[in-house]
Amino acid sequence: MDQFERLSQLPLRDDLRGQHPYGAPQLDVPVLLNVNENTFGVPADAKEAIISAVAAELDGLNRYPDREFTVLRQELAAYLDHGLTEDNLWAANGSNEVLQQLLQAFGGPGRSVLSFPPTYSMYPLLASGTGSSYIAGQRAADFSLSAESAAEQVREHAPNIVLLCSPNNPTGTALGLDVVKAVYEAGEASQAIVIVDEAYTEFSHTGTPSALDLLPGRPRLVVSRTMSKAFAMAGARLGYMAAAPEVADALRLVRLPYHLSAITQAAAVAALRNSTSLLANVEAIKVQRDRIVTELLELGLTPAPSDSNFVFFGGLENPSEVWEALLAQGVLIRDVGIPGHLRVTAGTEAETSAFLTGLRAILGA
Template sequence: MNDRSELLSQLPLRENLRGLSPYGAPQIDVPIQLNVNENTHPLPPVVVDAIAQEVAKAAATLNRYPDREFTELRELLADYLGHSLTKENIWAANGSNEILQQILQAFGGPGRTVMSFGPTYSMYPLLASGTDTTYIAGERAEDFTLSAESAAAQVREHKPNIVFLCSPNNPTGTALGLDVITAVYEAMSEHNGMVIVDEAYAEFSLASTKSALSLLEGRQRLIVSRTMSKAFGLAGARVGYLAAAPEVTDAIRLVRLPYHLSAVTQATAIAALKNIELLLAQVEDIKSQRDRIVARLKELGLKPSVSDSNFVFFGGVEDPHAIWEGLLEAGIIIRDNGIPGTLRVTAGTESETTAFLERLAELLGSQK
């Protein structure tokens, strides 16, 4: 009997999808899961109750299609983002991955290209393949930074139709300066290209870090993508959104599926946004645990990157897989991104962070 991969190869699959593997970190049921950058804090009971009430109201009319324009949700998201944005600047979908996919459907496709700068979010090339958009892998410096000069030069060399800028970057955690985003936008303007700044982790940024939202005014081809999965703790609800010029949201409407955002999803997101202060209070605790991780990793002789996110990317690891396995044996899972000498860990609750740091110290001590 042929195995599944052989059976798959017998199907008339598109050629650019052959040999690819689906995206996904290992799903291993252990007590402390710090590998996929979730918000590990449970939702506050008040927010859970508010969501239940909104969903109950939505349930009474589930025989009808939801608001196709999700108007209330867009208004609340615009209020949350500020920067003089209105609902006309906002679009939402089932997670920021669907937002990025819709952008590629509208502005990418056969004969067009999308560029990003690795190491970065591993879904970008997969989203490109799924929309038959050619992916161009840009480069970062040896320390994983990206300068304005380098980014702009690479854009001018390859002339992509779309550029994804991940800021804060996944997996390295560090945000881009506004000078990098501006330089890339100016270079892309020379051939009418679109620039997308993926700010999935923006709420966790350091105080000195500025959002690309401040650059939107007057830049028609700039899009800022966000998510409610991280800071809002709604990974299971799947809500992502973008801010851009109104004509960009009109372009996305051309490719979105009818009624793509369910009434239950809308109700969940609306309830969360109405209780935003309770949810964002958790962000400060997560940031304190992140900073604690960075400080302790330095004490242990490792090399953590500056983190504007809810995770810490760190180098100086002699045998990453051995450390990963040693943590797993203790019921703790972190992320091995396959980058030599490095690992990545999500900042969890205080107790989760303590368990990780104590076990890591034991493992490093045993290697000496």
């Protein structure tokens, strides 16, 4: 009997039976371009600042941290600007925990969550974990989502929560603010909480708007972000959201006590105070992303326009075979399970070259 069969013999909730945990392959290969990490790492000056900040907390580790993480919320508000204050901000251990808390507060048994696949694969898992019904909306054949279509589906399903991912994962495309506004208005009847997941927004093309612009006067709108991607701090696990102060108050009802450690708070505050240094590599990543798009087009493939640090591309007859062949060359990218498509993170120039060279050889063979 294997481990999965033994798990099935436990008295699990019925809706968890047969489920598999989220997780991309974690393999030890030279070029890791599968989970959209910032492969440039933390710059030396920011690293020193974080080390100093964490060291300063060590003498107080016998005490609980600031339950309200006040300084961190102030720094997050200053980073986002948009007239936000600490009262508009909330943070948790990665944006996944922020989303989980939102579903705990506004979802649950008898309530529903709508999103539009293909999109972030954690959304249905978060719904399941909080006992919420998950509704899979529809996109166009090219994976786009129009304001009219999204609003119509919200009116049809009357969800309690709508999850919009922009730039979308895995396609990398940003949503227009017209989509967000239309969804918000369509959700008025069901009083839907509308969450715009902007995990990759720092990589957007210049001029791409943020849903932060729409927060004033929209108390049911939430904008979720993370320090995992552009800030190169995936290992620190710090996500956050901006919304009306009463949304943060709702999350206080469901969060675990002292859920953000003193170490996490110190590291995040130091990073925000060194944001210029940490974000300096964003433009270099965008150059490699655009290079990937250009060279994939030259290879006859069909990359989607990307406002993220990754590229979703189609035109492959056997994507799983291409994935395996790249892995054999020491390059790990992501098979997202969509026929004919794969996804690759934009890494350093050398990492990007390794991917493109390997792919060119595979397709040529």
